[in-house]
Amino acid sequence: MKLPPRTTPIRVNLAPMVDVTMCLLVFFMVTTKMVEMENSVIDLPIARSAKDVDKQKLGKRFVVNVRDARLEGGEGARYLVQDKEIHLLEVIERLHRERQVDPLVNCVIRADRSLPYEHVQAVMVGCARAGIQKVTFSAVSRDGGGG
């Protein structure tokens, strides 16, 4: 007598897939957090000619965020470096220190578009006095919330 073929249930082993997916998830979560730490939420100005520059080409960066304090009911501007609010004089001091560490340091100015120019000008003067030659303005190529 011929026996009917035995059907064996196929089980997909999901464990390796879970491993890979979890790694990707952690990667995206950590990178998102790192970007947030360096770049405070700023309503960047719009410039159609702003190019997406390779971060490697920029070299060592020193990011100065300048927030319009009027947007939060305050007065003047707030200077933030690595998500920490510091006084303008301290920003200038930090610029001097960064210049001493790396003469080719690139100062990236990220400022709110509604900010009076004098506050950005103060950082530029600080860069010039510290001897920092590379200054980069952050901008968005289209409106959409900014950085």
Next chain:
Amino acid sequence: MPQRGFSPANSYVPNLAPMVDVVMVILIFFMLGSSLVVSEGMLPTELPSRAGPGGGAKVTIVPTIRIRLEALPEGQGCRIIVEDLLLSDNAYDSLASFLRGKLDAGADPDGRILIGADPSVEYQNVISAMDACVRAGFSNIQFSVNTDTIAVVE
């Protein structure tokens, strides 16, 4: 008689499928979230070595074209004056056309453009003026910072 002790090892297999569903949804959220963010562009500039340490930022320059941005009252933007010619208020496209005309007339694209702005002018206007210069084809743009201090960018 009922069987005592641990059940055979192969009888308990955790069901990973719901976990995979949730993790995949979170992963797709982060991936889409990072790609939907408006990418941040850069306007790279360089200060001349003359403005280095010890030399302060006092640089004497002879610009090819001067652009002056004067603040209008009550935050209505700014008045654009280019080489003593008054353009329409906030008309940066006209500024770009004017500069393109200058290039067509034989101006040097490496020639210096000096942008001077009132301290109360909104930062967006200064960037728009710089943007107009870059779009027109000029690459050597300078900013007059105040009456006795000039930062030059190119």
